Amino acid sequence: MPAPSNIFNSRFTFLLPTFALLPIRFAVVFIRVIFLLILIGPSALAQNVATLGGRVIDGDSGLPLQGVHVFLVEENEQSAVGAVTDLNGEYVFSVFELGSRTLLARYVGYNTHRQSLRLRANSIIAIDISLIPEHIELGNVVVSATRERQDRNLVAASIGVISEQVIADIVPLHPSKVMNRILGV
Numbered sequence: 122m123p124a125p126s127n128i129f130n131s132r133f134t135f136l137l138p139t140f141a142l143l144p145i146r147f148a149v150v151f152i153r154v155i156f157l158l159i160l161i162g163p164s165a166l167a168q169n170v171a172t173l174g175g176r177v178i179d180g181d182s183g184l185p186l187q188g189v190h191v192f193l194v195e196e197n198e199q200s201a202v203g204a205v206t207d208l209n210g211e212y213v214f215s216v217f218e219l220g221s222r223t224l225l226a227r228y229v230g231y232n233t234h235r236q237s238l239r240l241r242a243n244s245i246i247a248i249d250i251s252l253i254p255e256h257i258e259l260g261n262v263v264v265s266a267t268r269e270r271q272d273r274n275l276v277a278a279s280i281g282v283i284s285e286q287v288i289a290d291i292v293p294l295h296p297s298k299v300m301n302r303i304l305g306v
Contacts, residue, residue: 171240173248174213177206177226180253185210186228193222216240226250230294259288264303
């Protein structure tokens with residue numbers, strides 16, 4: 122391997138113009154400042170962050186719920202930040218605005234979960250949520266279908282009606298359970 126012709130080897134040749142113009146004392150200070158920015162910079166940005174995570178399960182069966190909207194809202198409930206649970210019912214998200222917030226978890230067919238929180242800098246908060254199924258009272262459900270414009274004599278249309286009594290008998294947790302009772306759906 123050939124001996125280097127100066128104090129810089131080939132890996133640092135891109136720095137030559139910068140250091141050639143500065144006295145050595147300033148070059149050392151410059152390197153120290155860059156080094157400190159690299160070390161301190163990310164931690165300085167991360168000082169006002171809180172991370173929330175946890176798992177959402179069904180209150181009756183204990184099974185994880187996928188697709189639950191978990192989010193934090195301010196007092197006016199206008200701005201929100203949050204996440205949606207994955208296949209295992211788990212969620213995680215970071216919040217940059219600290220202070221008092223309300224955690225909400227919403228899912229169709231379940232009661233909304235509300236919990237007040239106080240977020241502090243550099244905190245990691247684990248909150249497991251158990252959602253209780255909510256039985257929704259429905260009246261008659263009418264399902265109809267339409268098609269492209271065709272001669273009415275050639276195509277038959279079907280309309281299905283499910284009475285309140287049938288809905289009361291099956292006690293559906295989700296509207297799809299009612300839809301399964303209609304032929305052709």
